[in-house]
Amino acid sequence: MSDGRTAAGVRTARELVGRSKDPVLSEDNPFEAMMARFDFAAEQLRLDPGIYKVLREPEKQIIVAVPVQQDSGEIEVYTGYRVLHNTSRGPGKGGIRFDLNVTLDEVKALAAWMTWKCAVVNIPFGGAKGGVVCDPSGLSIGELERLTRRYTAALIETLGPDSDIPAPDVNTNERVMAWVMDTYSMHKRHAVTAVVTGKPVEMGGSLGRREATGRGCMITTREALKHLGLPLRGTKVAVQGFGNVGSVTATLLEQEGLTIVGLSDKTGAMYNPNGIYIGDALKWVHEHRYLAGYPNADPISNDELLELDVDVLVPAAVENAITRKNAARVKARVICEGANGPTTPGADRILEEQGVFVIPDILANAGGVTVSYFEWVQDRAGYFWDEPTVNERLESVIRRSFHDVLSVADRYEVNMRTAAYMLSVERVAAVHRLRGIYA
Secondary structure, rough: OOOOOOHHHHHHHHHOOOOOOHHHHOOOHHHHHHHHHHHHHHHHHOOOOHHHHHHHHHOOEEEEEEEHHHHHHHHEEEEOOOOOOOOOOOEEEEEEEEEOOOOOOHHHHHHHHHHHHHOOOOOOOOOEEEEOOHHHHHHHHHHHHHHHHHHHHHHOOOOOOOOOOEOOOOOHHHHHHHHHHHHHHHHHOOOOOOOOOOOOHHHOOOOOOHHHHHHHHHHHHHHHHHHHHHOOOOOOOEOOOOOOOHHHHHHHHHOOEEEEEEEEEEEEEEOOOOOOHHHHHHHHHHHHOOOOOOOOOOOEEEHHOOOOOOEEEOOOOOOOOEOOOOHHOOOOEEOOOOOOEEEEEHHHHHHOOOEEEEEEEHHHHHHHHHHHHHHHHHHOOOOOHHHHHHHHHHHHHHHHHHHHHHHHHHOOOOOOHHHHHHHHHHHHHHHHHHHHHOO
């Protein structure tokens, strides 16, 4: 994978652009945490300093004002972001999130993660991400629709099936994607289904998309256990987060014979050493909205869930869940990162010293973007696959990608996260070398 450049050249380039040599110092900043992993992978690859400079900078950062008329008649102005990190391999791909905590640094980090995620599973997309600073729980359906449409209109020159393709993310869903598609299509004067993914099946969405991220987590966990010589049946699992990713991952792991002993959501965590039947837990959440009060397990704290004596831990909730403060207390043999950025760089060092096998987020949760790619392909072709075909092709991509990363890890004697970044960075860098710099 190396092209013969010197590691010293990479370090010089990194120092010239002001990068810290110690990733631990900046682990709480999502962009800095991502860059710390990128830096280390670049050094291992002996990446050319010029290519390093290109890959570290987002191609485009857009900040828009989003005025929305509230139901009361008052005007509120929200701040929206869209970042395209790298589109050398294809159009930008990345979700839109609506949340009060959205920042430009967060969006930049997530856009870069999408670049590496698309490259690690070798699909022809680049990385993008977007968000609006708002509290969607305080907005009516009408206000949410007007917010979505105005944000989409502000980005109309950037979006497109050949340039930038959004998808659902935190606090957005199929309905929001339907509004994005309709707004874009009205401007283009014809239906453009391929401008977004994660939309309703009736509008060109793909079967299997909702379960895709969790299915990818299941596949990578299963492959990791096989690699480590651990059995599937009876292996104990704790899942942090019981939203779409966590609940689907738990369901599919249970179907593979693993025993789910711990679950959590924002109301707290539950533990039953004999196992929690996921169908029963899903029924409880359907009836009561949250896990709180679930009668067939003992309540514990979210912190305790991360430290349970289990074989597999699936952090599928929030960023920075595992840090230097709690990493030493993690007892799991395998961590499958269902969330984006659940482990900080400082925690990485501790987990590696403890021999924990970490399946990094850019590989573990890449099932979602893989089936988004399938959706885009189906929209462009006007021909749609049945769900078994979607799942079969997803299985093929994720299994191949897991073993591609494992091969790099073995060859360079690095952990899976570094290997995943090395593989993806080299794939993007190779395209830049071939394309050259337009002047």
